[in-house]
Amino acid sequence: METPDNLKYSKDHEWVKVEGDTAIIGITAYAQGELGDIVFVDVDTVGDDLTEGDVFGTIEAVKTVSDLFMPIDGEILEINEGIDANPEIINTDPYGKGWIVKISIADSSQLEALLTAGQYKDLT
């Protein structure tokens, strides 16, 4: 299972890509594999200031539904509109076109607590 080295990871099987003051969040290749065919992503928290651990949306697969958690504090700036029409791109390209939200980073020190690719691999 692919686990890119340039990303940070959460124990909730999300990845975080830091881009200056903002971060892109998606779910890992392992997570999409466990969920199976993803059919709907429900995020209606754009503009909300959330803290680490808050649910910012849900991801629905054919057989199951799973919450999406904030890996760090921040404001939801944007949702990937591409996954609205084609949620299956999360299955086919979880680290690329299948990104889920863009957030502002409220406290960059929280990034230190996230897992490295190596640590995340040990978890799965």
Place this chain on the structure above:
Amino acid sequence: MSAKNTPFIKQHEALGAKIVEFAGYNMPIQYTSINEEHKVVRETAGVFDVSHMGEFVFKGEYALDLLQRVSSNDVSTLAIGQIQYGYMPNISGGIIDDMLVYRIEDQVYMMVVNAANLDKDWDWIKSHNTASCDMFNISDNTALLAVQGPKAAEILQSLTDLDLAGMKYYTFKKGVFASCKNVLVSATGYTGAGGFEIYFQKEDADTIWDKMFEVGSSKGLRAIGLAARDTLRLEKGYNLYGNDIDETTSPLEAGLSWVTKFSKEFVNSINLKAEKEAGRKNALVGFKMIDRGIPRHDYELKDKDGNPIGKVTSGTMSPTLKQGIGMGYVKSEFANENSTIFVSVRDKLLEAVVVKLPFVK
């Protein structure tokens, strides 16, 4: 207690199936993708290992009496070679299980039951077997593959002299299949896609699996997991025991009146008859989502003001319709086609509309 394997566990593992324990068996839930597998069955044909299902055989002069006692349907109308759907009522207004009954010979019947209920069903039937009819549980020696889809007959025909395309729905034939003797080919299924359910001795499992794919692979035949079986049955509005019906649900509210024959006496028939005359308080209905969202088992159903009117029993994103679909019990006044109902999804009320089943024709 560790889970049992069907005779096809090697095949599932070789195909890289995701294996999940279900009803005490290690079962393939999916091989590649649920949506892809679903489509294969709707358009071509797929093979499901459903060897976990239970098979009981009843023999002798008291077999019919026993079946008439436990089944809601009228087993006396079955001719040899025919199959009948029915359910076993309990004495408190609910359902022990739903099942198929095959009339194999004049005084020989086979009953096919849900794997999760096998032991319970056996004990239940035995407790009604006052005339000591011979009962045999052949489940552990019987393998079952369902080959479902519009191309099933065409793909399998070269494996048998039985005329597959000519078989009527809910009939069966016994004969040689894939050079194995004594195979029962049944024109039934749980997908609404057409096709067959094929019962045989577990010793023949490898031969039959291999030969099916030998003749079928080039025509698009694929192994299909239980997850797609669930989305396929739900698109057709078929009840699933444990989800839509159980020990506490009324068969009449579940829409099983068509297999409830008051022309004979059976377990709890007097109470069910009275219930029928009093009219249904609730009804199992199918609904489609108007708002975007997916209904799931146990989500609450509400009216427009948020008052509870029932519960979702099955739900999914329909792979064919690309829309959320579900079944659930609602108060009778919301059971009419086109009634607006709401599904409570987390903190939101999502609009849905009651529709006629099946969801997919």
